[in-house]
Each structure stands twice: as structure tokens, then as C-alpha cells.
Amino acid sequence: MTQNIDTTETTTEQTTATEETVTETPAEAPAEKPAKTPKAPKEPKAPKAPKEPKAPKPPKEPKVKKEKPVREVPAHLAKINKVAAQLPALSADASFLVDSANEMSTADICSAIAYLQIAVRRRGVTALADAPKLNVGDRVSIASASNPRFIGQMGTVNKVQRIRAYVTLDNKDYSQKDGRPSGDYFFHTDLNVVQSIAPAAVTELEATGT
Numbered sequence: 001m002t003q004n005i006d007t008t009e010t011t012t013e014q015t016t017a018t019e020e021t022v023t024e025t026p027a028e029a030p031a032e033k034p035a036k037t038p039k040a041p042k043e044p045k046a047p048k049a050p051k052e053p054k055a056p057k058p059p060k061e062p063k064v065k066k067e068k069p070v071r072e073v074p075a076h077l078a079k080i081n082k083v084a085a086q087l088p089a090l091s092a093d094a095s096f097l098v099d100s101a102n103e104m105s106t107a108d109i110c111s112a113i114a115y116l117q118i119a120v121r122r123r124g125v126t127a128l129a130d131a132p133k134l135n136v137g138d139r140v141s142i143a144s145a146s147n148p149r150f151i152g153q154m155g156t157v158n159k160v161q162r163i164r165a166y167v168t169l170d171n172k173d174y175s176q177k178d179g180r181p182s183g184d185y186f187f188h189t190d191l192n193v194v195q196s197i198a199p200a201a202v203t204e205l206e207a208t209g210t
Contacts, residue, residue, distance in 0.1 A: 141192045
């Protein structure tokens with residue numbers, strides 16, 4: 001028992017002496033950084049020369065508004081006159097009728113037009129018996145039509161029906177419609193035959209394919 005106590009006391013004294021040795025060792029001082037070289041002072045900038053004053057801008061001239069040319073006739077009326085210029089020349093009787101209509105009211109003109117259209121249809125139906133018999137390939141001229149711009153034009157009969165016919169007008173392009181006849185539609189009585197192709201000749205052309 002006595003030996004153990006002496007050993008413990010010796011160990012405690014050694015530990016205390018070691019701690020004192022560690023405590024007494026001074027820490028190393030950090031290395032000092034070299035001092036920075038001072039920068040040379042900047043030379044003072046030369047003073048800027050004063051700017052010359054800008055010359056004053058000349059005053060702007062006031063804009064002159066362009067005056068629109070005065071139309072002699074309104075735009076919509078000019079279009080109507082353009083269409084009227086494409087109409088065929090009138091006979092003396094037709095000119096008298098139109099001049100008389102110009103003195104009428106709009107309601108009376110519309111009523112007269114309706115009666116005139118009925119008269120044209122009635123003449124077409126009653127004159128069908130006396131109408132020329134048409135054949136495909138006949139050369140015809142347009143004597144009358146619901147659209148006056150067709151009157152006087154030439155064309156070729158493309159298909160013939162009971163009271164009407166398809167006519168391919170000259171100087172007008174038509175698109176093919178899957179084998180269906182193309183052309184403008186007219187009553188037989190609207191057409192004057194200029195050059196007729198006999199049915200026998202048509203049959204022969206169809207047979208030969210020329």
C-alpha cells in the first residue's frame with residue numbers, strides 16, 4: 001500500500017512539472033509583412049478649354065398643309081360611271097326609254113325594271129319555237145343577256161339544253177371542272193348563230209377524235 005501512494009505522488013509531480021514547462025514556453029511571434037511602397041502622387045489634370053457656345057438654330061418654317069384636290073364626282077359615283085361606260089350603245093328607242101326613266105322616281109324605275117325583266121323572260125319562252133337550233137361547236141354572238149357586258153361578244157357553244165346553252169366566250173379563260181361543261185349560261189333566244197356545225201359533222205368529229 002505504501003509503494004502505490006508514492007508512485008501516484010511521483011506521477012502527479014511529473015505531470016505538474018510538464019504543464020509548467022509547456023506554460024512557460026512563449027508562443028512564436030508572427031512574421032511582420034513588408035511595408036508597402038507609397039504611390040507617386042498623380043499629376044494634376046490640365047483644365048478643360050471652355051466649349052464654344054452653339055449657334056442658335058434657325059426657326060422652323062411652318063408646314064403648309066397640302067390641299068386635297070377637289071373631286072369632281074364622289075368616289076362611289078365614279079365607279080358607277082366606269083361601269084356605265086362599258087355598256088353597249090343604245091338604239092333610239094332605248095335611249096328615249098332611258099331618258100324618260102331619268103325623270104322618274106327611284107321606286108318607279110325599280111317597278112319598270114321588274115316589268116321589263118318579265119317581258120324579256122316572256123319573249124324568251126314564247127320565241128323558243130322560232131329560236132335557232134343549236135349544236136355543240138356552233139359559233140354564236142350574244143344578242144341579249146341579263147349582264148349587258150356580254151352583249152356583242154362572240155363564243156362557241158359548249159353544251160345545249162332545252163331552253164339554254166353553255167357558251168365559251170372568246171378572250172375569256174375557263175377552268176376545267178372535272179369533265180363538266182364550262183362557259184356562261186344563255187337562253188337560246190339570246191344567241192345569234194354565226195357559223196353552224198351540222199349534227200352529222202359533230203358526230204363525225206367525235207368519232208374520229210379530230
